[in-house]
Amino acid sequence: MEPAPPEFDLIAQLWAPLTLGAAGAFGLKDDVAQLSSAPFGHVVTCDQIIEGTHFLPSDPLDWVAKRLVRRNLSDLIAKGCKPVGAFLSVAWPKSRPYAHLADFAAGLGQDLAELCGACPLMGGDTSTTQGPLVASLTLMGVPLSKVGQPVLRSGAQAGDLIFLTGTIGDPFLGLQVRLGLMEGQGLESAVATALAPAPPPLTVAAIIAAHANASIDISDGLLADAGHVASASGLALQLDLERVPLSAEAITFLEAAPDPVQALLGLVTGGDDYQALTCVAPKIAEDFCSSMKALGVQVTQIGVCYQGQGLEIYHHGDRLDLPARTGWQFSGA
Amino acid sequence: MEPAPPEFDLIAQLWAPLTLGAAGAFGLKDDVAQLSSAPFGHVVTCDQIIEGTHFLPSDPLDWVAKRLVRRNLSDLIAKGCKPVGAFLSVAWPKSRPYAHLADFAAGLGQDLAELCGACPLMGGDTSTTQGPLVASLTLMGVPLSKVGQPVLRSGAQAGDLIFLTGTIGDPFLGLQVRLGLMEGQGLESAVATALAPAPPPLTVAAIIAAHANASIDISDGLLADAGHVASASGLALQLDLERVPLSAEAITFLEAAPDPVQALLGLVTGGDDYQALTCVAPKIAEDFCSSMKALGVQVTQIGVCYQGQGLEIYHHGDRLDLPARTGWQFSGA
Numbered sequence: 001m002e003p004a005p006p007e008f009d010l011i012a013q014l015w016a017p018l019t020l021g022a023a024g025a026f027g028l029k030d031d032v033a034q035l036s037s038a039p040f041g042h043v044v045t046c047d048q049i050i051e052g053t054h055f056l057p058s059d060p061l062d063w064v065a066k067r068l069v070r071r072n073l074s075d076l077i078a079k080g081c082k083p084v085g086a087f088l089s090v091a092w093p094k095s096r097p098y099a100h101l102a103d104f105a106a107g108l109g110q111d112l113a114e115l116c117g118a119c120p121l122m123g124g125d126t127s128t129t130q131g132p133l134v135a136s137l138t139l140m141g142v143p144l145s146k147v148g149q150p151v152l153r154s155g156a157q158a159g160d161l162i163f164l165t166g167t168i169g170d171p172f173l174g175l176q177v178r179l180g181l182m183e184g185q186g187l188e189s190a191v192a193t194a195l196a197p198a199p200p201p202l203t204v205a206a207i208i209a210a211h212a213n214a215s216i217d218i219s220d221g222l223l224a225d226a227g228h229v230a231s232a233s234g235l236a237l238q239l240d241l242e243r244v245p246l247s248a249e250a251i252t253f254l255e256a257a258p259d260p261v262q263a264l265l266g267l268v269t270g271g272d273d274y275q276a277l278t279c280v281a282p283k284i285a286e287d288f289c290s291s292m293k294a295l296g297v298q299v300t301q302i303g304v305c306y307q308g309q310g311l312e313i314y315h316h317g318d319r320l321d322l323p324a325r326t327g328w329q330f331s332g333a
Numbered sequence: 334m335e336p337a338p339p340e341f342d343l344i345a346q347l348w349a350p351l352t353l354g355a356a357g358a359f360g361l362k363d364d365v366a367q368l369s370s371a372p373f374g375h376v377v378t379c380d381q382i383i384e385g386t387h388f389l390p391s392d393p394l395d396w397v398a399k400r401l402v403r404r405n406l407s408d409l410i411a412k413g414c415k416p417v418g419a420f421l422s423v424a425w426p427k428s429r430p431y432a433h434l435a436d437f438a439a440g441l442g443q444d445l446a447e448l449c450g451a452c453p454l455m456g457g458d459t460s461t462t463q464g465p466l467v468a469s470l471t472l473m474g475v476p477l478s479k480v481g482q483p484v485l486r487s488g489a490q491a492g493d494l495i496f497l498t499g500t501i502g503d504p505f506l507g508l509q510v511r512l513g514l515m516e517g518q519g520l521e522s523a524v525a526t527a528l529a530p531a532p533p534p535l536t537v538a539a540i541i542a543a544h545a546n547a548s549i550d551i552s553d554g555l556l557a558d559a560g561h562v563a564s565a566s567g568l569a570l571q572l573d574l575e576r577v578p579l580s581a582e583a584i585t586f587l588e589a590a591p592d593p594v595q596a597l598l599g600l601v602t603g604g605d606d607y608q609a610l611t612c613v614a615p616k617i618a619e620d621f622c623s624s625m626k627a628l629g630v631q632v633t634q635i636g637v638c639y640q641g642q643g644l645e646i647y648h649h650g651d652r653l654d655l656p657a658r659t660g661w662q663f664s665g666a
Contacts (some may be wrong), residue, residue, distance in 0.1 A: 024374070026485060026487075029340070029486070029487075029565060030412075030483070030485050030486050030565070031378060031408040031411070031412065031485070031549065031550065031552075032376050032378045032408055032409065032412050032414070032474075032483050033376070033377050033378075034373075034374050034376050034377075034476070034483055035374045035375045035376075035377065036374045037370070037371060037372060037373055037650055038370060038371075038374070039349060039370060040367075041357070041367050041368045041369045041370040041371070042365050042368045042375060042473075043364045043365050043366070043368075044365060044366050044367075044418075044456060044471075045366075045453065045456065046419060046420040046421070046422055046456055046457045046458055046471060047420040047458045047559065048421070048424060048460060048469070050457050050461075050462045050464075051464075052462065052463045052464070052469075053424075053460055053461055053462055053463070054460070057500045058341060064495060075364040076365065078364070079363075081365070081639040082477050085377075085470050087377060088379070089379055089380070089381040089422070089469035090415065091381060091467045091597075093425075122377065123377060123378065124376040124378055124432050125379055125380045125381050125469070127383055127386055128383075128386055128389070129383045129385065129386055129467065130385045130386070130464075130465060131383075131385070131462070131463075131464025131465040131467070132383075132462060132463060132464040134424045134462065134467040136422035136458070136469035138377075138420050138471040140375075140377075141365075143367070145447055149367065150365050150367055151364070152359060152363050153362070153364075153561070154359075154362075154363070166529075173629050174358065181640065214540070217364065231662060232362060234362070244445070250386055256570075269662075275500060294342050311571070
């Protein structure tokens with residue numbers, strides 16, 4: 001096992017460049033960082049990524065870091081917030097060469113710069129572990145809504161239309177291939193996507209903040225997350241699954257599947273899509289859609305909210321039973 | 334292996350009570366939390382604790398959680414800040430019973446309530462791992478100084494007196510005993526302390542904010558951390574090691590040591606003391622000390638700052654060479 005480099009060298013070489021010169025990071029030379037004052041207070045998300053649970057040991061480390069950023073970023077975007085600072089803990093396996101930590105830092109820096117709108121890394125902690133790689137990111141943002149609050153799961157109103165950004169299911173299909181559970185032919189793009197699915201562009205956050213009554217990122221699975229909104233808002237959410245936006249690869253996959261409805265249920269319970277599900281009042285839905293299209297972002301209406309409770313799913317007008325497992329569970333992978 | 338409980342049960346039973354009803358935590362039922370606006374922006378620290386690196390697999394989990402809180406809290410106190418919100422990531426080993434996660438939560442809640450001034454848990458992430466337990470805490474605070482900034486390592490002035498709160502070395506002695514490297518007789522209190530050394534009380538933060546030009550918590554080791562202040566402030570720090578405050582147990586230990594100076598060097602390079610080292614201008618030093626004493630907190634002057642660079646250590650007037658290792662290193666434990 002190679003000797004560990006001095007911690008200060010690691011900080012100076014790998015992490016300090018990611019502060020992007022933010023004054024409050026104090027060059028990562030102190031024990032704390034200071035964020036600029038936010039008029040409405042900071043909105044914070046905190047998610048981790050664990051080798052063997054959230055990624056495979058052989059995954060390229062720049063993509064592992066991107067996956068960590070995107071897990072957190074998709075929360076902020078769906079809540080109508082813009083990231084302003086990141087804090088990172090890394091438990092680095094003694095069995096991995098330190099040179100590979102530079103790959104991790106490169107992926108992290110690229111996503112913080114490009115997807116997060118030049119969000120600085122403000123601090124954190126790098127230590128060693130005898131076990132698998134674990135990294136936790138705390139991403140702080142500011143709300144973009146006029147009222148200065150994040151768009152919660154709980155604000156949906158009866159009559160709201162339910163929209164999805166982007167497409168659903170490719171990360172699930174790609175993961176099945178990567179785990180050797182499915183043939184990869186015709187799913188090359190899904191396999192690449194599965195390493196670190198991209199959330200919608202950050203510019204979407206302001207549109208969500210201005211239009212959505214409720215919003216959530218699809219991380220557990222479309223059905224599970226729609227169920228969270230139904231439960232938090234005290235409403236029924238009705239989804240028409242044939243409207244769920246899919247990639248060309250996913251459509252071809254479904255067409256070839258022995259039981260296309262069952263296969264579709266796999267896609268809407270797979271999770272890690274990082275797209276935003278938003279509930280928008282009908283009278284501003286057209287403005288919502290045209291604002292999204294002006295950014296080049298695909299939005300698709302997949303259902304409606306109404307008085308009642310729980311999630312109801314339909315396929316070409318036929319009501320389907322909810323699957324026993326609507327998304328990722330704590331005991332998973 | 335027992336089946337995992339549903340994640341929402343874990344959140345409701347273990348984590349939600351630790352929000353202490355903070356409105357911005359949204360009952361831990363959303364993907365983000367919102368902190369109240371802080372006039373000068375939030376001050377943030379982020380440190381993790383790793384089984385096999387920072388604690389022993391057999392350590393009681395309530396104390397493991399306390400150690401995690403205290404690692405972070407001591408940073409905020411030394412910087413003259415008060416915690417206002419905490420975010421927790423836990424990678425929970427599949428091999429550990431879930432009932433033990435309640436012990437971890439209990440220790441966390443106790444320290445957040447009692448040592449951190451009723452600081453709410455605002456969010457985080459619980460996942461499972463095939464490896465050792467890893468937990469990361471992001472602790473957000475507000476600066477208590479009039480200028481609204483944390484007290485940095487870099488503000489020391491020539492002529493400043495150097496003070497330490499509490500005593501140094503018991504966590505190191507206790508750890509040596511716990512690792513079986515030293516006899517435990519006469520070190521019972523140090524052994525108990527070593528599980529989760531306590532920082533000074535939170536009330537100290539306001540005094541540090543009002544008086545100190547520079548400040549740092551002793552986590553790497555007294556000599557290493559004093560060296561950080563010297564380096565960041567561009568000054569020389571001179572420490573008189575015979576003045577370093579020790580517990581009765583540590584004094585007895587030193588008296589019995591074959592080479593007391595060498596043994597003392599062990600104590601001042603051991604780390605994890607979580608006490609505050611502060612640099613205070615001479616003209617307000619008396620007020621600083623009397624304010625500390627009014628809180629029942631022991632403070633001891635151990636040296637001075639002057640023009641120059643680096644750390645100089647003396648013992649009863651004799652200059653000592655700096656040991657090769659002045660504190661904890663990245664490759665450690």
